[in-house]
Amino acid sequence: MSKIAFLFPGQGAQAVGMCRELEAELPAVKALFDRANAVLGFDLRAICFDGPPEALEATDVSQPAIFVASLAALESLKATNPDVVRDCQGAAGLSLGEYTALVFAGALDFESGLEVVRRRGQAMQAAALASPSGMMSALGLDEAKADELCQRVAPHGRLWKANMLGPGNIVVSGDASALEHVEPIALELGAMKCIRLAVAGAFHTPLMNPADEQLAEVLARVDVRAPRIPVYSNVDASPHADPAEIRKILVSQVLQSVRWDESMRKMLADGFDTFYEIGPGRVLTGLLKRIDRKTPCTNVPAR
Numbered sequence: 001m002s003k004i005a006f007l008f009p010g011q012g013a014q015a016v017g018m019c020r021e022l023e024a025e026l027p028a029v030k031a032l033f034d035r036a037n038a039v040l041g042f043d044l045r046a047i048c049f050d051g052p053p054e055a056l057e058a059t060d061v062s063q064p065a066i067f068v069a070s071l072a073a074l075e076s077l078k079a080t081n082p083d084v085v086r087d088c089q090g091a092a093g094l095s096l097g098e099y100t101a102l103v104f105a106g107a108l109d110f111e112s113g114l115e116v117v118r119r120r121g122q123a124m125q126a127a128a129l130a131s132p133s134g135m136m137s138a139l140g141l142d143e144a145k146a147d148e149l150c151q152r153v154a155p156h157g158r159l160w161k162a163n164m165l166g167p168g169n170i171v172v173s174g175d176a177s178a179l180e181h182v183e184p185i186a187l188e189l190g191a192m193k194c195i196r197l198a199v200a201g202a203f204h205t206p207l208m209n210p211a212d213e214q215l216a217e218v219l220a221r222v223d224v225r226a227p228r229i230p231v232y233s234n235v236d237a238s239p240h241a242d243p244a245e246i247r248k249i250l251v252s253q254v255l256q257s258v259r260w261d262e263s264m265r266k267m268l269a270d271g272f273d274t275f276y277e278i279g280p281g282r283v284l285t286g287l288l289k290r291i292d293r294k295t296p297c298t299n300v301p302a303r
Helices: 020-025 027-040 044-050 053-057 059-080 082-087 097-104 110-130 143-156 182-188 211-220 243-255 260-269 283-291
Strands: 004-008 088-093 133-139 159-166 169-175 193-196 274-278 297-300
Touching (some): 004 097, 020 027, 020 044, 020 059, 044 059, 053 059, 059 097, 059 110, 059 274, 059 297, 082 088, 088 097, 088 260, 097 243, 143 159, 143 169, 143 182, 159 260, 159 283, 260 283, 283 297
Parallel strands (some): 004 088, 004 274, 274 297
Antiparallel strands (some): 133 169, 133 193, 159 169
């Protein structure tokens, strides 16, 4: 029997028009958006369906939008293949997606999860505005070369490894002044190309302080329960059952690197052999194929 895991996407997966078809087809999706609008105090449905793109891409909107869209996609899987949902034995989410995974696993209820995600997005947006910064993918570098890149760029500004996504797929994050000097040094170190990411700031670095402190205050006020299935953390590639430890890990995640490659390898080593990417985009499917080409990953889109 297959050992099934669900993967939930992070920021950057959003697209104008997502969930329009699902809401027309499934009352459960309409109910999700109604509940989301009540929590958020603005019309998330309208922004997801009609944009404009710049509104959807703002960190404080895109994070709640992807969270809700991913759970909407999950509702479509429940409707078409409930046995897969019932038989799922583990989950993980990329950065923001970890919250979606925790809601699916029963550690957070929908309203609490959405409120935390909303406040997280607001805090990260504020931190980004306070310090000109950003993120860049340096394709083709391993971790040692990425470390060297950060050291060589240091005279121009602070730079960190932010996302270890898979073989040759590392994202660096830091001061805007540092990012201006990344590409020529990265290419010299063997990178195939560099791609500036369309995000507001240097996520998963110390530049996000004090967003972590603000998130800790929000998490302290919500009920966190032991997940009913393992949810693998971005920070240490391990599942956690203790609610206090889950809170601590989620706060750390704001400032620390996303170890997605390590998380996927740990899940594979733990026997997971069938994956579903649930939500907008297909990024996680592509990343898994680079880590293990033979393992199937089915996309469940937020159409």
